[in-house]
Amino acid sequence: MSGERSTRAIAWLVYRKELRETLRDRRTLLVMVLLPLALYPLVGVGVSQWVGAQQAAREEQPSRIGIAGRPWPALATALAGKTLRSSELARPPAEREHALRAGAVDAVLTVPEGAEARLAAEGTVELALLYDETRESSSLARQRVLDALARLEKQIRAERLKARSLPPSLIAPLKTVERSTARPREVGAHLLSGVLPMLVVLMVLLGAFYPAIDLTAGEKERGTLETLFTTPVPRGALVAGKFLAVATIATLTGILNLGSLGLTVGLGFGAAFKAAGITGALIPWSALALTALALVPSALFFSAVMVAVAAIARSFKEAQNLLTPVYLVCVLPAMVAQLPGFSLTPLTALVPVVNISLLARDLIAGKAQLLPATLALVATLAYALVALRIAGRIWQSERMLFAPEQRPGAARRAPLRPRPLPAEAAFLLLLVMALILLVGNPLQARGLVSGILVTEWGLIALPVIALVRFGRLEPGAALGLRVPSPRALLGALLAGASAWYLVGVLVESVQQRVLPIPRELLDEIRKTLFSVERPLAVDLFALALSPAICEELLFRGVLLRASWRPSAAGARAASPLATPAAVVLNGLLFALFHLSIYRLLPTFLLGAVLALTAMRTGSILPAMLFHLLNNAAAILAGRQASGVSLEAAGLGSSFSLPLAAGAAALFATGMALLWRSGEGLRSGPAGPRDP
Amino acid sequence: MGIVARELCKRFDPAGPPAVEGLSLEVVAGEIYGLIGPNGAGKTTTLRMLAGLMQPSGGEVWIGGHPLASEAEAARAALGFLTGTTGLYARLSVRELLGYFGALYGLAPAAVARRIDELSALLQFAPLLERRCAALSTGERQRVSLARAVLHDPRVLILDEPTAGLDVVASRFVADFVRDARGRGRAILFSTHYMTEAELLCDRIGLLHAGCKIWEGTPPALKAELEASSLEDAFLRLLARSERQAATEPSA
Numbered sequence: 001m002s003g004e005r006s007t008r009a010i011a012w013l014v015y016r017k018e019l020r021e022t023l024r025d026r027r028t029l030l031v032m033v034l035l036p037l038a039l040y041p042l043v044g045v046g047v048s049q050w051v052g053a054q055q056a057a058r059e060e061q062p063s064r065i066g067i068a069g070r071p072w073p074a075l076a077t078a079l080a081g082k083t084l085r086s087s088e089l090a091r092p093p094a095e096r097e098h099a100l101r102a103g104a105v106d107a108v109l110t111v112p113e114g115a116e117a118r119l120a121a122e123g124t125v126e127l128a129l130l131y132d133e134t135r136e137s138s139s140l141a142r143q144r145v146l147d148a149l150a151r152l153e154k155q156i157r158a159e160r161l162k163a164r165s166l167p168p169s170l171i172a173p174l175k176t177v178e179r180s181t182a183r184p185r186e187v188g189a190h191l192l193s194g195v196l197p198m199l200v201v202l203m204v205l206l207g208a209f210y211p212a213i214d215l216t217a218g219e220k221e222r223g224t225l226e227t228l229f230t231t232p233v234p235r236g237a238l239v240a241g242k243f244l245a246v247a248t249i250a251t252l253t254g255i256l257n258l259g260s261l262g263l264t265v266g267l268g269f270g271a272a273f274k275a276a277g278i279t280g281a282l283i284p285w286s287a288l289a290l291t292a293l294a295l296v297p298s299a300l301f302f303s304a305v306m307v308a309v310a311a312i313a314r315s316f317k318e319a320q321n322l323l324t325p326v327y328l329v330c331v332l333p334a335m336v337a338q339l340p341g342f343s344l345t346p347l348t349a350l351v352p353v354v355n356i357s358l359l360a361r362d363l364i365a366g367k368a369q370l371l372p373a374t375l376a377l378v379a380t381l382a383y384a385l386v387a388l389r390i391a392g393r394i395w396q397s398e399r400m401l402f403a404p405e406q407r408p409g410a411a412r413r414a415p416l417r418p419r420p421l422p423a424e425a426a427f428l429l430l431l432v433m434a435l436i437l438l439v440g441n442p443l444q445a446r447g448l449v450s451g452i453l454v455t456e457w458g459l460i461a462l463p464v465i466a467l468v469r470f471g472r473l474e475p476g477a478a479l480g481l482r483v484p485s486p487r488a489l490l491g492a493l494l495a496g497a498s499a500w501y502l503v504g505v506l507v508e509s510v511q512q513r514v515l516p517i518p519r520e521l522l523d524e525i526r527k528t529l530f531s532v533e534r535p536l537a538v539d540l541f542a543l544a545l546s547p548a549i550c551e552e553l554l555f556r557g558v559l560l561r562a563s564w565r566p567s568a569a570g571a572r573a574a575s576p577l578a579t580p581a582a583v584v585l586n587g588l589l590f591a592l593f594h595l596s597i598y599r600l601l602p603t604f605l606l607g608a609v610l611a612l613t614a615m616r617t618g619s620i621l622p623a624m625l626f627h628l629l630n631n632a633a634a635i636l637a638g639r640q641a642s643g644v645s646l647e648a649a650g651l652g653s654s655f656s657l658p659l660a661a662g663a664a665a666l667f668a669t670g671m672a673l674l675w676r677s678g679e680g681l682r683s684g685p686a687g688p689r690d691p
Numbered sequence: 692m693g694i695v696a697r698e699l700c701k702r703f704d705p706a707g708p709p710a711v712e713g714l715s716l717e718v719v720a721g722e723i724y725g726l727i728g729p730n731g732a733g734k735t736t737t738l739r740m741l742a743g744l745m746q747p748s749g750g751e752v753w754i755g756g757h758p759l760a761s762e763a764e765a766a767r768a769a770l771g772f773l774t775g776t777t778g779l780y781a782r783l784s785v786r787e788l789l790g791y792f793g794a795l796y797g798l799a800p801a802a803v804a805r806r807i808d809e810l811s812a813l814l815q816f817a818p819l820l821e822r823r824c825a826a827l828s829t830g831e832r833q834r835v836s837l838a839r840a841v842l843h844d845p846r847v848l849i850l851d852e853p854t855a856g857l858d859v860v861a862s863r864f865v866a867d868f869v870r871d872a873r874g875r876g877r878a879i880l881f882s883t884h885y886m887t888e889a890e891l892l893c894d895r896i897g898l899l900h901a902g903c904k905i906w907e908g909t910p911p912a913l914k915a916e917l918e919a920s921s922l923e924d925a926f927l928r929l930l931a932r933s934e935r936q937a938a939t940e941p942s943a
Contacts, residue, residue, distance in 0.1 A: 017783070021780055021782045024782040223776045224778040229744055230770065231792065231796060232764040232796065233764070398746055
């Protein structure tokens with residue numbers, strides 16, 4: 001029967017059915033049609049009207065100028081009018097600023113004693129203008145005062161020249177007439193090209209999100225996929241039809257959003273741009289049409305990725321959990337592409353998502369070039385094909401329909417997972433590093449201790465907790481939160497208290513020869529990290545306890561569990577790496593995470609030893625204790641002596657052989673205890689305790 | 692030309708116990724074969740392997756004379772499959788749903804329309820044809836599902852607990868439909884929890900326990916062998932005997 005029918009005909013049949021059904025889904029329609037057609041114009045016009053009204057109100061509101069000193073008549077006249085209200089501010093100098101801060105006046109102009117006489121003697125009068133740059137009304141007042149003073153100055157200058165019968169050109173040897181060659185609409189397009197592509201890429205992704213889930217995991221959950229798979233049609237045709245339906249919805253969503261945004265911006269924000277002297281159509285419709293065309297390959301790419309990922313899930317909710325990180329991974333490059341300094345080159349044209357965002361930006365700004373544009377489109381299509389092939393493979397597998405653990409009569413709700421996926425862990429690490437770069441580091445520059453606390457708890461621990469909570473992970477197993485044996489704790493105590501010294505010796509003997517730490521950096525570390533001005537308890541909490549808990553949750557919790565295959569779990573475990581490789585990887589990631597080439601070696605060693613500790617003891621708690629003691633010892637030593645780094649503080653030139661031998665002995669004993677304390681993490685959520 | 696399964700085997704976990712092991716059975720045209728067993732016995736796994744939804748770890752299957760491994764599409768075309776949890780496309784009307792499946796089975800539009808008329812009259816859902824599937828009651832859904840399964844007039848029917856969750860009236864409706872199909876020479880494999888239903892409906896039954904077929908024959912023969920008054924009684928005795936054997940085997 002079906003032998004004579006082509007796969008294409010069946011895919012077309014599936015496509016039409018899926019499209020029809022999806023377009024009857026309220027949620028899809030909401031995202032695809034209602035959001036762009038109603039929300040943007042409403043919000044856009046509303047915002048623009050509000051901004052316009054605010055601006056008009058501000059412009060009508062006269063600025064209140066407090067005048068300290070006695071203004072001469074011409075100045076008093078210049079500072080009176082529709083937009084300026086001057087009043088005498090008879091307060092001592094210290095209180096003038098207070099009046100400005102309290103909002104009693106918008107600016108304070110101080111007129112020196114004898115100003116009028118000095119002017120009459122053809123001297124220069126120095127006027128002091130006090131204003132608050134952070135207050136818009138104050139900035140406006142400043143501008144208005146400066147304008148008034150400029151007019152007054154011009155008048156005085158003209159009078160002085162006239163008194164000497166000199167021409168005005170004497171003091172105006174140059175006159176510059178400037179004109180921007182950018183057409184008004186290019187300015188507008190330039191402003192919009194920054195935001196629009198990101199919004200549209202985001203909407204294409206959102207357009208693919210729900211249909212991809214509904215047509216795969218949703219169908220599985222509703223029990224219709226099983227029926228569909230008993231029909232005599234190739235699965236390739238089924239996945240092709242579904243993929244095309246998702247891609248169509250995503251494309252339509254993108255185009256509708258683009259059109260609606262373009263229209264909203266053209267109509268709603270037009271007033272705002274007009275006020276700024278920009279007139280005419282902001283984005284030509286031809287540019288919008290080209291951008292819409294460029295969206296098609298990206299819609300194909302996102303749809304293929306989402307259909308592939310959602311097919312792995314067993315339920316709608318699980319698919320949502322899986323696709324949310326995918327969504328974020330796609331959104332981040334789209335945002336990055338909008339940063340200044342990025343442009344569409346043959347190289348960036350090969351980076352997925354970034355290329356389409358940059359291309360859309362160039363198309364809207366009317367600056368797209370043929371070669372990189374073509375390359376970006378071809379590359380995106382190629383990625384879409386690869387993703388589609390992967391989706392096809394997933395659909396062929398039995399796992400697609402029935403997960404191995406899914407037995408007849410099993411509960412519908414997916415159980416908590418014992419371990420995170422490698423992709424989830426990788427995404428988490430990238431997210432945390434991006435957050436630290438963008439938020440944590442600037443905060444630490446403003447205030448070290450508060451910055452570190454926000455970084456550790458808010459930017460490291462919180463995302464880990466969010467992954468466990470929303471990724472439906474079993475916290476005990478996924479993070480290794482288990483009660484360790486007393487032997488494991490004793491081992492961590494000994495090894496943790498001595499490790500910093502040994503790492504320090506190594507840094508001193510190896511690193512200082514290969515890659516010496518600059519003196520200035522050492523001084524900086526000593527000054528900031530080992531400051532005796534802060535209470536010791538604060539330092540221990542911020543620099544020892546917080547990293548010990550938060551960084552361990554990320555590195556020896558999520559990352560280790562996602563990358564390591566315990567021998568007990570055998571070949572069927574999903575995680576790819578055996579113990580040695582996982583230890584090295586964990587150390588490397590920990591080293592890279594610290595973003596300092598001077599700390600690469602110590603942080604790598606520390607990370608690897610901590611990974612080994614977590615593996616051997618079956619718990620993350622000994623690793624936390626180890627990390628805490630290591631940092632605490634370094635802080636204590638660093639406060640007394642000259643620090644080298646957090647891992648190797650207190651050494652400097654004060655190396656002592658007996659001390660090193662003692663530390664080595666303690667460390668070896670500690671590691672031996674850790675090594676013998678258990679077989680390592682179990683694969684199950686509630687594995688047997690260590691013997 | 693019904694169902695033939697030889698030495699079927701399924702392992703989900705290479706290290707764990709098999710879900711189904713060494714299972715052979717044959718269902719001929721004009722026969723209703725009941726697959727019975729406690730929860731977790733391997734019924735659904737067996738039916739899924741027979742329907743080509745799961746790849747067997749070992750063994751062979753023929754559906755309507757076609758080997759499932761090498762002629763999957765022809766085998767599926769000869770098969771109608773229905774489960775108790777079968778869902779319908781909620782946002783399609785009954786007619787659209789049946790039209791879609793008819794097209795997937797390769798029927799011409801005119802043939803689909805004719806079959807929809809026949810089946811909606813036979814299964815009494817003609818007034819529901821334009822209604823969205825989301826608006827159907829459980830009994831109505833099962834009637835539409837039955838129509839969906841036999842739309843292409845398959846020679847073989849596999850029904851996995853088709854009466855689960857149905858009331859007496861709806862269950863009787865399904866039973867009548869199955870008998871009617873037998874009358875028209877179809878080979879029917881039927882799994883159920885309800886012993887009375889199996890006793891009334893099935894020509895032969897196969898009893899599954901822990902993935903193995905522990906008994907096969909007619910319901911009267913099973914009752915006679917175990918000197919039981921009802922099939923349910925016989926089933927329980929057989930299970931107890933099988934468990935006793937399993938307990939003594941490892942030490943033997």
